[in-house]
Amino acid sequence: MAEPAIDAEIIDRATAALIAEVREGRRKSIARLMSIAESTGSGGKPALAELHRHTGRAHVVGLTGVPGSGKSTMVRALTQRFRETGRTVGIVAVDPSSPFSGGAILGDRIRMLDLSGDPGVFIRSMATRGALGGLARATLDVVDVLDAAGFDMVIIETVGVGQDEVDIVQAAHSVVVVSAPGLGDEIQAIKAGVLEIADIHVVSKCDRPEAGETVADLRAMLRLGTLGRDQASTWKVPVVATSAQKREGIEFLVDAIDQHRAHLTESGERTTRHRRILETRILKAAEDIVRDRLLRQNRVRLNTLLDEAVARDLDPYTAARRLLGEG
């Protein structure tokens, strides 16, 4: 009985030291705690549990848009503008690359865009890998690390496709959806899925002649009430026109984000939203725990059930209930 107590104490002391370093903004410690958050083992959980106590100061912006919409350029311009207004920025780029080899493309691209020399900016790439649900959990833990480290703004960048990524971006305080004029048919169809979750719409590449139409379309959809995630909210979703090439409009996007932030606080919606985000995180964590347990502790039982299911003597639903010790 003595050993676990000592182990727990060692973990606690190491955890406390690491979290103190993160809160001082030490970059190596931030990176280390992020790696702990990303690793699938549950060894990092005490650190993450303790970390949560020190979060809640950062404003989290979820920025999404389909391939080709100019997200990465937008993130860069937004970051530069936030820096000009004296704010520090953490960026989490959720990378759509391989779930197998684990890649890092968006993040690398942002890094190349001349932001990484600035100590007021921290960039982290998250590669899609491992189990379902794991990406959302790990991403939100990494956001917690940046929050606890004192970054004023945290930007989560995702490609707006797939339920997982919609879940991630919805866990932000302000959801920004980037649209570009004149993309292909199928891409527009995919985009339709994320338009509804926007707190702020931004149209990129407004130096192009077709951009006016895209802006008008979004405004019409908003007026007709076919967009807008939260019927109960009094927030009026704006459409911001930008051109990264002409370096235009980014200040309006920053204004819109700041106004949305103020709105959340004044209306009390910040608490509602925070509560909804935490609900998602708790349920995802509970699912993770249950999945781990099913796979690890019930392996023999699962194999027996699988034998029967392969022989078609058992269907997946009955097998699932039996795996959970029912029926």
Add this chain to the structure above:
Amino acid sequence: MAEPAIDAEIIDRATAALIAEVREGRRKSIARLMSIAESTGSGGKPALAELHRHTGRAHVVGLTGVPGSGKSTMVRALTQRFRETGRTVGIVAVDPSSPFSGGAILGDRIRMLDLSGDPGVFIRSMATRGALGGLARATLDVVDVLDAAGFDMVIIETVGVGQDEVDIVQAAHSVVVVSAPGLGDEIQAIKAGVLEIADIHVVSKCDRPEAGETVADLRAMLRLGTLGRDQASTWKVPVVATSAQKREGIEFLVDAIDQHRAHLTESGERTTRHRRILETRILKAAEDIVRDRLLRQNRVRLNTLLDEAVARDLDPYTAARRLLGEG
């Protein structure tokens, strides 16, 4: 105690009748059972459990590729070719559109392509909606319906992005990944994530001059061993060049699928793969059950934990463990 018994009997009789009709290939009954499979309620589960007994005959092809790769055109050409060789075809188009309003775009597009008049073809669109994991479960149930209804080939079409969709396409017997020459940078990056799961690579739009390079790149990657999902398999992943415009190459794709099917049977890999697919389905079903239970039966407990988490007195991991009755 009498009532539940009577209820169960009524369900059983109605279920047995519906499944008998599905097995006779009656289209209205097929559509009805699919709607039951799609609906989130658990009322349809007895029907789906019973259905599973009557599956296992169809060969399931998962076809995926990024927006703009020409997937829908490929599905249409493939279906026409299967029909010419006397086989019936079920198509499940997993639609990347709105998780909120529920849309149906891919399916509608395929439908427009002049296949729906043929009684040997059945097309169903699945819209991304509802809970995480629900899409994969519902899609594989719909595949079961088509299998039990006697369709020789079932094609699952998905846009190859997001972990959910990778899970879905991996639940097929033969995974076909479509690449098109000359897509943009970010799109290629996304594509990288699905290249590894291919049993068969197919390059579309080979009337274009850049196509030769795409074919050569894929072959080089395969030779270097950077692609290929299953190291233990003796299957040599082929690269098939096609042009829908010139109506060329589809017969080679059909040959490749038939060869892969024969390989799976001869090598015994069909059983291994079937077992792996069932394992995924059982675990997903178990997760669904647990999630339902957490949300429904523990609502009061969850709200209490949420109060503490919102006040930052509790982190999501500890809250999750408490929700599960631990710690």
